[in-house]
């Protein structure tokens with residue numbers, strides 16, 4: 001799929017962007033353009049990835065003209081740029097609107113302008129029935145992407161817009177696993193919001209698989225969701241104590257803007273949700289037609305017997321499996 005192609009990654013210096021770059025460089029891709037604001041992060045990445053197929057473009061997704069230049073002759077766009085730290089976004093909500101919402105619309109308009117083949121945006125479970133501003137801005141990003149094809153003249157514009165949605169990547173900055181590890185290692189009190197709290201678990205490799213599959217399989221206007229298991233904070237605590245030693249703990253309660261359980265597909269979306277062997281797919285509500293979907297997508301089935309797909313009802317990862325996952329992730333070093 002990537003042989004001889006040129007791709008652009010917005011937010012290419014971020015944790016996902018770097019992992020995606022590493023993967024794409026293993027293919028016969030012709031060029032990868034990294035698009036982000038901070039030149040220092042680009043310089044650092046440039047010295048780590050010495051590959052002449054890489055190009056580094058300083059730019060902001062808020063700047064439509066710059067995006068158009070960056071997308072000249074581009075085949076595929078991965079839109080990963082975002083403001084993503086929940087408390088930061090809560091404190092600076094309109095900045096997140098400018099980057100996550102207006103910036104995403106700029107990406108869409110630039111794709112159409114430059115005749116990009118496919119574009120995929122990276123969404124989050126926090127966008128499902130959102131409780132915080134970050135989730136709300138990412139919901140709008142998703143909506144902009146999956147509806148972008150609804151109103152365009154398909155003879156004039158060819159870009160197909162796709163979304164993926166997943167939960168916190170294991171070990172990503174600001175997430176619970178590195179926080180607990182640091183608290184135990186530094187002999188601090190383990191601050192547990194609620195032992196019953198559940199979260200979906202996804203590794204960076206699983207996230208990459210989803211994105212790569214969605215890019216290949218998507219025909220436009222779908223949201224792809226991985227099939228994941230979840231864990232409780234109680235089990236996470238037990239696994240880290242088993243790995244790192246004892247710790248005192250304090251229950252601090254669920255924080256503002258935080259949910260006890262995360263949802264990847266809510267009850268209403270289930271009406272339009274299908275599955276393949278590897279992933280779930282929420283289809284476009286506009287012109288929804290089950291026969292057409294069965295014909296268009298190889299091997300899809302309508303999801304049965306699942307009211308909603310949330311971290312409290314998903315199959316749980318055992319303490320021993322969590323221990324193995326965390327050890328393998330390298331986060332304990």
Ligand SMILES: NC(=O)c1ccc[n+]([C@@H]2O[C@H](COP(=O)([O-])OP(=O)(O)OC[C@H]3O[C@@H](n4cnc5c(N)ncnc54)[C@H](OP(=O)(O)O)[C@@H]3O)[C@@H](O)[C@H]2O)c1
Nearest residue numbers: 011013014015016036037038060061081082122168169172
């Ligand atoms: N990490 C997770 O657990 C997780 C889970 C679900 C979904 N996601 C989504 O996945 C995407 C990537 O996440 P990540 O963990 O890789 O984030 P990250 O490490 O914080 O990287 C974000 C990237 O976006 C760039 N960026 C931020 N604002 C920008 C702007 N206005 N214009 C251009 N570039 C901008 C940043 O570089 P500069 O600051 O230099 O511009 C950086 O390269 C995000 O959309 C996030 O919402 C992440």
